[in-house]
Every structure is written in structure tokens, then in C-alpha cells.
Amino acid sequence: MILQTILVLILLANLRKQTRKNAEGLMWERRVIAAIIVSSGLLVLHTTVSDAEVAATIASYGLSILIFYLVFTQQIFAPAKSIALAFLPLVAIKGVEDLLEIFHRPTFKSWYVYLESAALFALIWMIAMLILSSRQRKALERERIKAEERERELQITEKLKQQLEKQVQERTAEITRQKEELQKALHELKETQSQLIHSEKMASLGELTAGIAHEIQNPLNFVNNFSEINGELLDEMREAIEKGDYEEVKQLASDIADNQQKINMHGKRADSIVKGMLQHSRTSTGQKEPTDINALCDECLRLSFHGLRAKDKSFNAAFETKFDPQLPKIDVIPQEIGRVILNLCNNAFFSTNEKKKTAEGDFKPVVSIETMARDNGVVIIIKDNGSGIPQSILDKIFQPFFTTKPTGQGTGLGLSMSYDIITKGHNGTLQVESKENSGATFTIFLPNQNA
Template sequence: MRNYISLARILLNAGKTDSCIYYTGLAFQTSRKNNFLHYELNAAKLLAQAYQVKKMADSGVRYLTIAMIINDSIFSQARLRQFQAISFSEQQREQEMAAAKERYQSQTRLYGLLGVLFVSLLIAGILYRNNRQKQKANILLNKQKLDIENALSTLKDTQNQLIHAEKMASLGELTAGIAHEIQNPLNFVNNFSEVNTELFNEMEIEFKHGNPDEAFAIAGSIRQNLEKINEHGKRADSIVKGMLMHSRVHTGQKELTDLNALADEFLRLSYHSMRAKDKSFNCEISTDFDPGLCQLNLVPQDIGSVFMNIYNNAFYSISQKQKKQNGGYKPQLEVRTKKNKDTIDISIRDNGLGIPHEIAGKIFQPFFTTKPTGQGTGLGLSLAYDIVVNEHGGTISLNTEKADCTEFLVTLPIR
């Protein structure tokens, strides 16, 4: 027992409280079993001290009380032996024995009162310490709460800024596509206007030289050119009207929309945007739009941004694969729509780099991107998921074959 208690004291001083309690407990149980009161007393005191270190007040008070009881027991046995010795040797001094007994009882009562007072003071000290610790913990929790609220506010601001940046990037790509697409009819208008100016000069010369037949033939060519100018002018007008429709204030209100036209329009804008960035880019585009598609009640700007994001990713993947291939690669993008009983499917499939299976489950997570740093925020597909699933009650999923093709399937309910 002595070795256990000595080892336990060393462990307690070393800060290994649990090990101290274990060995002291062994010494305590062994001492109690063999009625070794002194070792039992030392073990009880050491256990009380160890539990106080672990801030287990109830266990500490329990073993402290046990120590006091053992101490009283040891003291009682010693006095009893002394009393018996005095009785045996001094039987004639009964009055002195009575006085000694009275003193003993007084001391016992005093020790009892002192013990109660000590325990009361100990409990009061423990309660006071716990209360102080609780106050400090509350202050710390309030500070941590404020820090978390500030961090959350900062995170929301940063997230809003990133979402705004993603929308501005999409707007830039949309503008580039519109500018590139409108450039074609404007080039035709400018070219035919220049040709007509030359033809007017030739017609005046023919009239002056008395060749009306030749002049009228030139006038016919001018008329054909004017028809071409009118045709391409109307084409530019339709592009501008479409641009104005998509750049109007976004109210978030749903309206009946031709999904085929919406998918086709943003397909052209995305393609021309890619062509504006890379003049050498080319891709075979095929569409298979279901003619029986009904108009859907949706937010056209939001669904358009979903299409734009998927198209942009597809053309980017195709462009990267083109740069890696030496030859023999034929870039292809296929867009299909299909009407089901209660839903409409929109399939967008490309034969670019594909998406590895091990990261396919992460692509809809915010801030996840496979593009190099600075070329993507990782919010495009996350916003697309939110628009399709949360705003329109649909689904968006990915079918991928690594290094072969990527297919996004958007399903919208018919309501």
C-alpha cells in the first residue's frame, strides 16, 4: 500500500490525475479490506486531493468525509486503549477519569464542529470558484458569439461579392456574344452600302453616256443589294431586341417562355462569345428541339443564365481538348429538348475533356472549379443548381464519361 500511495503522489505531482486516482483507489480498497486504518486514511486524503484537482467536488468531499471518519476512528481507538490502561493502573482515580472522559467528549464535539465548519467552508469555496468560472465562461461565450456573428456577416458579404462577380462575368460573356453576333449583319450592311455607292456612280455614268439599258440593269443590282441591307438590318434589329429583353430589370417574376427559343438563343450567344475570345475556335453544333414543347412558366433570365453557364463550360472544355489534340478531333455540341408527361428534359452534350468520376459529385458545390486560378469562381454550376432545383422545382444532373463526353440533363416540371 505504501508503494501505491507513494507512486500516486508522484503521478499527482506530474499532473497525471487519472493514473493517481487509479493507484490510490487500489491502495484504499486494499487498506479497507485488511483494516489498515493509517494507509486507508492517507489514501482517502490523497483521493480527495486528486478529485479536487479534477474539479469533481462531490467525489472530493466524499473522500474528505471518509478521511475524517477514519481519523476519528483511529483517534477513538487510541484513546480507548489509553483509557483501559489508566483504568487498569489507576482504578482509584475515578474522578480524574470522569474529567478526562469529559475532556475527550468536548474535544470530540469540537473536532466535529471544526470538521463541519471545514466542510462548509470547502463547499462554499468550491461553489464560489465554480460561479467565477461560470461567469468567465459566459463572458468568453459572448465574445465567441460576437466573433462568429462578425465572421458570418463577413462571409455573407464575401459570398454576395463573389456571386455578383460571377453574374458580371456572365454578363461580359453575354455582351461579347451579342457584339460578335451583331457584327455579322452590320458587316453585310456596310459592304452592300459601299457596293451600292459604287453602283450609283456607275449608273450615273451609263445615263450620261446614253446607255439606259445598262443603267437599269445596274439599278436592278442596287435593288437586290437594298433588299439584302434590309434583311440584315432586320436581323440586327432582332438581335438588339433580344439583348434588350435579357438586359431589362430582373424582377424574378415567372412568365410563359418558349424554352426551345431560349435554349437556341443562348447557345448562339455563348458560341459567338467563345469565337470573340478565340478566332480559331470552331465547333459542330447540332440541335434537336421537340416541336411539341409547350411554353413553360419560368424566369427566362435565370434559366438563360443556366444554359449560358453550361454552354460556356462545354465550349471551354472543347477548346482545351482542341489544344491538346494534334489532329483528328472533331468538336461537337448537341442540344436536345424532349417533352414528357409531366416534365421537359433539356440535354446538353459535348465531346470535350469530360469530367473525372472522382470529382463529378463535387461540381455543384459552391466555389468548386477545375479551371486554373483566376479563370473561374466555382459559383456557376452552384447558382445553376439553385435556380433549377430551388427556384423552379426541377433537377439538374451530370452524366460523364472520362475523356469522352459530358452531358448535363436539366429537367423542369410542366405547370
């Protein structure tokens, strides 16, 4: 019975371990502890009180049967099954041996040898089973550890994945926000650009209007004066007729006719200035029409000169024109070419004025404009003897927003727009030559589309 009780106690110790692992094991742990106490108590009783030996043995086996039964039926003890299975034969054989000894000694004596050999086999079985189960347990343990590691790795991966997803979301939000900001900025830039183009047009128109006031006043004065004179001359003519002085009448008639011609001429001059202004302010229709480049150049040069004079009283410069009388009319968009010439003239006058401020002695500012007919088109040369353009910036002057003027005085779009108008709009060329301090020459070539 001692061996059996020890085995049962080992089993119980193992069971207790199982109950601890399990969350619901508290109730079973108490029961297992109770069983350990009872079992130990029975063992003590068995060895110390000789009268209770039989009862203790029977009770101990009864308890063993119950324990084995529970081990094989309760889910919670499933891991201990292999130990129980290892112990079972030995416990069973010892039980049969002990019970036979108590209740039927003759049989016990005759079976003793067999029972002892069976016990030996059961012992071998137990050892084998324990080794096997230990191996299995170890393998299982390794598996479990691996599974735990995998689980941990999986958790880490999951955590990383979540972090990544969060980062991706944040970055996506950031990128979306940046994209929206960029789109907004682009939209604002486009708006600003169109405003700048508009203000560039308005600025050159503003320069025009001042010149126009002066340019219109002169012809109108002539119209008024000559028509008044003609009124007087007509009175005199009537008197001469009454006197019968027909020589005088003839002379007066001739004067009146001359004056009439002048009135007509100056009227037309004013007319063309107003038309030029309207043309300049009007949004370009993009329609090319046969244009007298000489007249356009003359008009723009004068408007530019008078415009600058009106703005700056101290400004003055001489201007020269050398127009080719054989120049054919060519198809261009007059308001656009007008803008280019006006812009180049403004720059030329501005440059001579700059030089005059610093030049010593008798510097004479001169701006000239020359036209020449070519086989396949028309050449316009606008030349000044002003401050010139330094070599270092010569290749930048046609870039948008490049300006040497102080902030607020130039949009930096004049030359770039001029360049676009000539090259893109009219398939021509715009070239510049300059030496610092000795002026600049801009040469426009406009091809004759009909030639």
C-alpha cells in the same frame, strides 16, 4: 491548609490555561501568575515559619475566596467553573475546619468527626465532578474538533465554490467571445457568399460582353452595308425611270425590298442580343413569362462561343443545333434559364478546348444543343465531346464551390447555381452523364406549368 493550597494551585494552573486561550487574557494571566506566586509563598511560609502559620492560613483562605469569586463572576474563566465547583466543597470544609481550629478549638473538636465525614463526601463530590467535567470536556473537545472540521470543510467548499465561479465566469467570457467571433464569421461568410453569387453573375456577364461585341458587330455591318446598297440601288432606279427601262426598275425594286428585309432582320438580331444582355445583367425579377426556349438556347450558345473566342484566340469548336420546331413556349424566368444554358455551354466549350490541348491527331471539338417537346414540358440537351467528367467527381459537380478549374478561374458556383435554378426555381431536373475522355451530356427537363 496544605490540601486547600494544592487544590487552589491546580485551579490556578487551569485558570492560566484559560487565559492563554483568550486573546484578552494577558492581563488576567499576569494576575493568575501573581496568585500562584502568592499562594505558593503562603504555603512555604506556612510550613517553614511556625509563627506565621495562622496569618498565612487566613491570607491563603482570603485569596481562595477571591479566586473562587472571580472564577464564578469573570467570563474569561467560565471553562474552569466545573473544576472550581468540584474543588469548592472540599476547600470550603477544609477552610471551616482550619479556621475553627485557629479561632475556636472546642467547637473544632466536637465537630471534627462531622467535618471529616463532610470532607470525605466533598472528596467524593470532587472526584465525581472531576470525572464528569473531564467527560464533558472531552465531549466538548470532540464537538469542537468536529466543528473545526466542519468549518474547514466549509472553508474548502467555499474556496472551491469561488474557484468554480471564477472558472464559470472565465468560461462564460470565453464562450461569449467565441460566440461573437462565430457571429462575425457567419456575417462575413454571408457577405462573401452574396459577393460570390454576384461575381459569378458578373463573370458570366463578362464572358457574354466579349461575345456580344462580336455578335452585334456582324448584324450592324449588314445593316450598314445593305442600307448603303439600297441608296445606290435607288439612284440606279431613278436613272432607269428616266431611261424608261421599267423591267430594270422592277428588278431594282425587288432587290431593294429584299435588302430592306435583310436590314430589318439584322436590326432585330442586334436588338435581341442587346435585350438578352440586358436581361442577363438585370437582377432577376423572379417573374416567369412565356419564353421561346429555342431562341434562348441559340442566343446563349452563340454568345458563349463568341465570348470564349474573344477571350482565347486559339479556341475553336464547331457547334450544332437541333431545335424542335414544335417546341411550345413555356413559362420560365428567361434570364435565369439563360444563365443556366450559358453556363453549361461555357463548360462544354471549355471541356472540348481542354481535350483539344491533349488530344492527338484530328480531334474535332463539337458542342451540340438539342431541344425536344414532351407531353408535360421541354427537354434541353447540351452535349460535348470534350474531356468529360471522371466518375469519382460526378456526384460532386453540383456542390457549391466545387471546381476543377485552377484557383481564380472558376468560382465553383456555376453548376450549383444552375442546379438550384432548374430544380428549386422551376421544379425541373438537371442530370449529367459523362464518360471520361468522351464528353459530357447535360439534360435539363423543364415542366410546362400550363400543360
